[in-house]
Amino acid sequence: MIRLIGYFFGIGTIFALIAAAAVAWYVVDVTEDLPDYEVLANYEPPVTTRFHAASGELMAEYARERRLFLPIQAIPDRVKAAFLSAEDKNFYSHPGIDPIGLARAIVVNVQNLGSGRRPVGASTITQQVAKNFLLSSDQTIDRKVKEAILSFRIEQAYSKDRILELYLNEIFFGYGAYGIAGAALSYFDKSVNELTIAEAAYLAALPKAPSNYHPFRQTERAVERRDWVVDRMLENGYISTEEAREAKASPLGVEPSTGNSTLFASDYFAEEVRRQIITRYGQDALYEGGLSVRTTLNPQMQVAAREALHRGLMSYDQERGFRGPVETVDISGDWGVAMAEINELADVPEWKLGVVLEVNDAGATIGLKPRPTGSGEVGEDRDTITLSAAGMEWAYRLNIDGQSSTASSPAGVLNPGDVVFVEETSGENAGWRLRQPPEVQGALVAMDPHTGRVLALAGGFSYSQSEFNRATQAMRQPGSAFKPFVYAAALDNGYTPASVVMDAPIEVVSGNEIWRPKNYGGDSAGPSTLRLGIERSRNLMTVRLAQDMGMDLVAEYSERFGIYDDLMPYLPMSLGAGETTVLRLVSAYSVIANGGKAIEPSLIDRVQDRYGRTVFRHEERVCETCAANEWQGQEEPVIADNRQQVLDPMTAYQMTSMLEGVVTRGTAASAVDLGRPTAGKTGTTNEERDAWFVGYTPDLVTGVYMGFDNPRPMGRGSTGGGLAAPIFNEFMNDVLEGVPPADFRVPEGLNLIAIDRRTGMASNGQGGDVIMEAFKPGTGPAQDFFVIGNLETYQSSEEIIQSSPQANRAVTSGAGGLY
Numbered sequence: 172m173i174r175l176i177g178y179f180f181g182i183g184t185i186f187a188l189i190a191a192a193a194v195a196w197y198v199v200d201v202t203e204d205l206p207d208y209e210v211l212a213n214y215e216p217p218v219t220t221r222f223h224a225a226s227g228e229l230m231a232e233y234a235r236e237r238r239l240f241l242p243i244q245a246i247p248d249r250v251k252a253a254f255l256s257a258e259d260k261n262f263y264s265h266p267g268i269d270p271i272g273l274a275r276a277i278v279v280n281v282q283n284l285g286s287g288r289r290p291v292g293a294s295t296i297t298q299q300v301a302k303n304f305l306l307s308s309d310q311t312i313d314r315k316v317k318e319a320i321l322s323f324r325i326e327q328a329y330s331k332d333r334i335l336e337l338y339l340n341e342i343f344f345g346y347g348a349y350g351i352a353g354a355a356l357s358y359f360d361k362s363v364n365e366l367t368i369a370e371a372a373y374l375a376a377l378p379k380a381p382s383n384y385h386p387f388r389q390t391e392r393a394v395e396r397r398d399w400v401v402d403r404m405l406e407n408g409y410i411s412t413e414e415a416r417e418a419k420a421s422p423l424g425v426e427p428s429t430g431n432s433t434l435f436a437s438d439y440f441a442e443e444v445r446r447q448i449i450t451r452y453g454q455d456a457l458y459e460g461g462l463s464v465r466t467t468l469n470p471q472m473q474v475a476a477r478e479a480l481h482r483g484l485m486s487y488d489q490e491r492g493f494r495g496p497v498e499t500v501d502i503s504g505d506w507g508v509a510m511a512e513i514n515e516l517a518d519v520p521e522w523k524l525g526v527v528l529e530v531n532d533a534g535a536t537i538g539l540k541p542r543p544t545g546s547g548e549v550g551e552d553r554d555t556i557t558l559s560a561a562g563m564e565w566a567y568r569l570n571i572d573g574q575s576s577t578a579s580s581p582a583g584v585l586n587p588g589d590v591v592f593v594e595e596t597s598g599e600n601a602g603w604r605l606r607q608p609p610e611v612q613g614a615l616v617a618m619d620p621h622t623g624r625v626l627a628l629a630g631g632f633s634y635s636q637s638e639f640n641r642a643t644q645a646m647r648q649p650g651s652a653f654k655p656f657v658y659a660a661a662l663d664n665g666y667t668p669a670s671v672v673m674d675a676p677i678e679v680v681s682g683n684e685i686w687r688p689k690n691y692g693g694d695s696a697g698p699s700t701l702r703l704g705i706e707r708s709r710n711l712m713t714v715r716l717a718q719d720m721g722m723d724l725v726a727e728y729s730e731r732f733g734i735y736d737d738l739m740p741y742l743p744m745s746l747g748a749g750e751t752t753v754l755r756l757v758s759a760y761s762v763i764a765n766g767g768k769a770i771e772p773s774l775i776d777r778v779q780d781r782y783g784r785t786v787f788r789h790e791e792r793v794c795e796t797c798a799a800n801e802w803q804g805q806e807e808p809v810i811a812d813n814r815q816q817v818l819d820p821m822t823a824y825q826m827t828s829m830l831e832g833v834v835t836r837g838t839a840a841s842a843v844d845l846g847r848p849t850a851g852k853t854g855t856t857n858e859e860r861d862a863w864f865v866g867y868t869p870d871l872v873t874g875v876y877m878g879f880d881n882p883r884p885m886g887r888g889s890t891g892g893g894l895a896a897p898i899f900n901e902f903m904n905d906v907l908e909g910v911p912p913a914d915f916r917v918p919e920g921l922n923l924i925a926i927d928r929r930t931g932m933a934s935n936g937q938g939g940d941v942i943m944e945a946f947k948p949g950t951g952p953a954q955d956f957f958v959i960g961n962l963e964t965y966q967s968s969e970e971i972i973q974s975s976p977q978a979n980r981a982v983t984s985g986a987g988g989l990y
Contacts, residue, residue: 220234241351448778473627496585834866
């Protein structure tokens with residue numbers, strides 16, 4: 172018997188050794204290509220990039236996986252307790268695999284054989300880290316063995332807190348959210364520190380199967396699973412009975428984040444910053460790098476820019492009449508369903524989309540587009556409003572498909588089923604008003620002239636309507652808004668504001684081509700000073716001045732100011748026939764405003780990487796004494812200004828003084844009134860296709876452009892002074908309210924001499940139009956009356972008509988530069 176027992180024992184031992192050898196061979200084979208768990212030490216997950224305004228307000232977020240990395244120390248204990256209770260209550264005591272949990276899972280799975288239920292898992296948090304970071308999600312024995320081995324190794328290499336940190340920052344929660352910080356924002360629009368016990372428990376319930384516990388489509392299951400987590404937290408001693416009862420009694424309370432952009436009216440600005448970040452660092456850095464971008468945006472100025480541009484565009488558009496409804500839908504059934512398919516202008520929330528239900532001579536009944544429920548479905552509420560006849564009088568002028576007609580009542584304008592925009596207004600004319608998105612577009616840019624920081628940028632009426640940015644992407648002719656740089660080149664090269672140029676008809680002949688530029692209105696004033704020429708925006712004078720000093724010089728200055736990269740030296744270009752952007756033109760005016768210093772326009776102040784290290788800073792000036800901890804009687808810090816001087820400071824002031832005349836006596840006098848020193852210039856191109864105004868006070872430069880995206884005439888009288896200047900005026904009055912007026916800075920050495928504004932000669936005190944004109948040292952009023960360009964015809968075989976398409980187009984278009 173003993174021999175038999177020994178015999179079987181020996182056989183058993185042999186089989187055990189064989190089995191052990193087989194297991195060993197299998198483990199060795201499986202672990203041959205095991206991933207290197209040491210990569211976890213350098214874990215850098217894709218992290219959300221965030222844009223902030225200059226004030227620190229969150230402006231926009233960009234990510235492929237919406238995640239904000241949080242160190243374990245920043246995650247509240249109640250949040251950690253919720254996940255430990257839901258996923259791995261023995262996390263801090265097991266070696267990577269939980270034997271008790273594994274045995275329990277085996278028992279449950281054996282009991283459930285044949286029931287069709289999904290097998291119960293027993294993966295610990297460490298195992299999930301191994302799977303999520305290093306392995307695939309294949310349901311195979313090989314993967315489970317690798318997972319177990321890696322879990323042991325990870326536990327030996329890293330602390331429990333580090334493993335939990337990796338887990339909480341990596342897992343997917345649904346709604347495009349990765350990591351606990353991203354989930355808190357996506358589901359509750361809160362930071363992790365603000366989560367309640369109930370909210371933390373719900374988030375802890377999601378990683379197992381986010382779609383199974385959707386807050387709106389699977390609400391009951393979601394609440395049930397959340398309550399199960401709360402019970403486990405109570406059972407494990409993390410919360411009290413009262414806290415558990417309160418948590419289970421509360422609703423889910425899910426309030427999804429509204430989207431990426433969180434700062435009103437910043438869409439165009441944020442999109443331009445996004446493009447610049449991609450150009451500098453690439454798409455991966457933007458969508459995965461976790462950059463922190465501090466922009467130059469001033470939120471208050473941005474809202475003011477949007478409102479001023481909106482009013483200007485709508486005013487022009489409404490004067491041209493109503494172009495018809497957005498769409499037409501069938502209202503015989505549930506019109507709310509049909510309305511839900513029509514997109515609103517998301518960045519114009521004050522406008523509501525509605526459908527005409529009834530219309531008569533007194534007004535119309537409008538059904539507003541129903542608000543979607545949290546699940547995205549159409550709600551049951553059907554709100555209606557009354558649009559009175561007074562709220563749509565402007566629409567009596569109809570402009571349907573280019574055909575003009577007139578209506579006498581609302582019934583002649585709208586029909587049942589018409590989908591339109593309406594807006595509720597307050598004040599003296601309170602009530603609902605009919606609206607329509609304007610066809611005409613425009614842009615506004617406001618800049619600090621001393622630093623180049625773009626404080627506000629509006630690239631069109633609505634980013635939802637069109638993402639094309641007219642401030643930075645639209646290449647348009649500036650017209651007469653370019654003239655100050657022709658005059659600046661002249662003042663920098665021997666001319667004075669009192670120099671006299673002939674304002675009379677001129678012909679420029681080249682071969683068989685004859686170019687006859689004209690002043691706006693067709694008149695001419697004879698001999699006039701440069702000051703009068705810029706104030707009245709005289710085209711004929713500008714052409715003669717450019718001819719006299721040479722277009723090569725004008726081209727050089729235009730490139731020095733950054734308006735153009737390579738301006739062809741043809742006379743029509745002196746009238747603004749070349750194409751540029753609003754941002755570039757505003758930057759050029761900033762050079763004049765700041766005394767001639769070159770600036771680099773910037774929408775970004777600083778960029779930091781995910782670790783807080785600064786990788787870009789716009790401000791390059793150095794201040795060695797700015798870092799003092801306290802004042803000990805030392806001198807004030809001095810910022811070393813190493814910017815290039817591209818224009819004589821005296822020339823810059825002379826130009827500013829002349830542009831003040833444009834605002835006080837010239838083409839912008841009727842539209843601009845800020846009650847403080849203001850300089851600026853209007854610009855209008857041929858056939859009124861583009862309208863401009865760029866103006867400035869000592870510390871703020873603003874440019875406004877208006878025109879159709881597909882250039883076409885805007886109508887007689889649609890000038891820079893009539894369309895763009897009022898937008899400038901409204902914006903500047905808004906943002907400068909409460910700011911003390913300041914005078915333009917006069918450089919030392921300039922001489923102020925009384926002259927006759929019309930002749931440019933010294934005043935004898937015997938009447939006339941006398942002003943104080945600024946002259947550089949060594950210059951002054953002319954002793955004799957001399958007129959530049961006192962000729963009837965200029966002839967040139969090379970300067971005007973060349974084979975270049977741009978030159979031909981400039982000539983045949985009339986060269987722009989009207990007013």
